[in-house]
Amino acid sequence: xxxxxxxxxxxxxxxxxxxxxxxxxxxxxxxxxxxxxxxxxxxxxxxxxxxxxxxxxxxxxxxxxxxxxxxxxxxxxxxxxxxxxxxxxxxxxxxxxxxxxxxxxxxxxxxxxxxxxxxxxxxxxxxxxxxxxxxxxxxxxxxxxxxxxxxxxxxxxxxxxxxxxxxxxxxxxxxxxxxxxxxxxxxxxxxx
Numbered sequence: 001x002x003x004x005x006x007x008x009x010x011x012x013x014x015x016x017x018x019x020x021x022x023x024x025x026x027x028x029x030x031x032x033x034x035x036x037x038x039x040x041x042x043x044x045x046x047x048x049x050x051x052x053x054x055x056x057x058x059x060x061x062x063x064x065x066x067x068x069x070x071x072x073x074x075x076x077x078x079x080x081x082x083x084x085x086x087x088x089x090x091x092x093x094x095x096x097x098x099x100x101x102x103x104x105x106x107x108x109x110x111x112x113x114x115x116x117x118x119x120x121x122x123x124x125x126x127x128x129x130x131x132x133x134x135x136x137x138x139x140x141x142x143x144x145x146x147x148x149x150x151x152x153x154x155x156x157x158x159x160x161x162x163x164x165x166x167x168x169x170x171x172x173x174x175x176x177x178x179x180x181x182x183x184x185x186x187x188x189x190x191x192x
Contacts, residue, residue, distance in 0.1 A: 010168030016161030023154030039081035046074025070106040097138030104131030120170040
């Protein structure tokens, strides 16, 4: 994840925060509505990750593949939820848990690579840990009621969103610092 992608990172965070707030404020909403909202979140998150992977200035160096896999998983989850909502309700918990775990692993992998470029990568790593913890909770208690799932999902999305907004702000600062030093954004320079 390069610093020129900071706008996409913030967008992912804002969408997650909005989704989390809606899930917490309106917990009694129909479960199918939540499925549709989560499908929208997964689609936006997936498209954002695919765009960021394709915009990588050095695709041949392997930095882009983790984001591409994460994005394609998000798009696949969204398509499944949009086109098979009734059948998906029973499988939603497993799909949701798996999505969170895969996303978390990819975010931790990206944080490890980001560490070589700038400070503040811990926010992405922490978002990855939160994603994995949420996925494990969903897998451990699949019989939890829809209301509990709404609350878990809302809390997860809020924490994830806040961490991504903070990371995006840090990436924006990093990009400005690089421009101030006349280093091409996304370049191979190491921090001083």
